[in-house]
Amino acid sequence: MAVSVREVAAAASVSVGTVSNVLNRPEKVAPETVERVLSVIQDLGYVRNDAARQLRAGRSRTIGLIVLDAGNPFFAEVARGAEDRAAEAGMSVLLGNSDESPQREAGYLDLFREQRVNGVLLTPAGESVAGLERMQDAGVPVVLVDREAPGTSLRSVSVDDVEGGHLAVQHLLSRGRTRIAYVCGPRSIRQVADRLTGAQRAIAEVPGAQLEVIELPALTVLQGRAAGEQLVARPRAERPDAVFAANDLLAVGLLQALQLMGDLRVPDDIALIGYDDIDFAAATVVPLSSIRQPAHLIGYTAVDLLLRHLDAAADVDEPHVRFQPELVIRASTSP
Numbered sequence: 001m002a003v004s005v006r007e008v009a010a011a012a013s014v015s016v017g018t019v020s021n022v023l024n025r026p027e028k029v030a031p032e033t034v035e036r037v038l039s040v041i042q043d044l045g046y047v048r049n050d051a052a053r054q055l056r057a058g059r060s061r062t063i064g065l066i067v068l069d070a071g072n073p074f075f076a077e078v079a080r081g082a083e084d085r086a087a088e089a090g091m092s093v094l095l096g097n098s099d100e101s102p103q104r105e106a107g108y109l110d111l112f113r114e115q116r117v118n119g120v121l122l123t124p125a126g127e128s129v130a131g132l133e134r135m136q137d138a139g140v141p142v143v144l145v146d147r148e149a150p151g152t153s154l155r156s157v158s159v160d161d162v163e164g165g166h167l168a169v170q171h172l173l174s175r176g177r178t179r180i181a182y183v184c185g186p187r188s189i190r191q192v193a194d195r196l197t198g199a200q201r202a203i204a205e206v207p208g209a210q211l212e213v214i215e216l217p218a219l220t221v222l223q224g225r226a227a228g229e230q231l232v233a234r235p236r237a238e239r240p241d242a243v244f245a246a247n248d249l250l251a252v253g254l255l256q257a258l259q260l261m262g263d264l265r266v267p268d269d270i271a272l273i274g275y276d277d278i279d280f281a282a283a284t285v286v287p288l289s290s291i292r293q294p295a296h297l298i299g300y301t302a303v304d305l306l307l308r309h310l311d312a313a314a315d316v317d318e319p320h321v322r323f324q325p326e327l328v329i330r331a332s333t334s335p
């Protein structure tokens, strides 16, 4: 029978909250208390990740999900997949939007901890996942969505974004384009950085091909439009002949600017490819080529991983699932 956090608290003559603080925020606890609790944890053989016990201990029937941008249809589809799998288990999903802010993400993590959710799924807004590991150590399982963190104890469902970036730029090069711009959001977002890595690998395979990086504050339609206006304002000889947008929202904004604002035609003057293959990528004035991510399946699988972790009796507990991206070719890159 697994040792519970209550047994540790009783044996150390402290509250359950103090045990949780010793595990999560030891700086808030008197050193001699930390020493006593850790000694009891060792003596009793308490296993920190006793998430199945948490479920039996009457946690709420909820799961927390934090997305980078609730306005991005990609994450709406991820949330739909997560809800579908949660509903199969009689659970509900609480949705938080970090808006690519680590501070807002931290606020939602605190809220979900207070709400005693059974676990948290999130696409991290920043590079570090150390706080997520401490949260998991305190008994709240964490599954990374659309991102992995090798060498950590965190489960993950992701897409090979390096391969996705490679596919996108390899496709542009196959169309004879050689002056390519990567229009992206902050490279602190792992997906953005990985897509760039893949793009650089594709460029290195073609002598003479060039890659310019245009980094924007966020991956939104408005930012894409602003980038498009900059490209239109350049002298013709300084313009790229193709653009790889780090996601479809940027691509939609770029397309608006290129088509409506300037004398540039897509794909004749500038070929354009996005990423995610959100529903309206196919419906834009020039249907967008894109790199498809299985958004609904990502969300569904992330909850399934969490539920397997919570159910100690689950037969298979594969901690990492990685999907392959798919090139979708439409008019915006066709001859």
Ligand code: RIB
Binding pocket: 068, 069, 072, 074, 146, 191, 219, 246, 247, 248, 275, 276
């Ligand atoms: O939020 C930025 C991007 O990261 C999304 O468009 C999606 O591609 C995710 O992977």
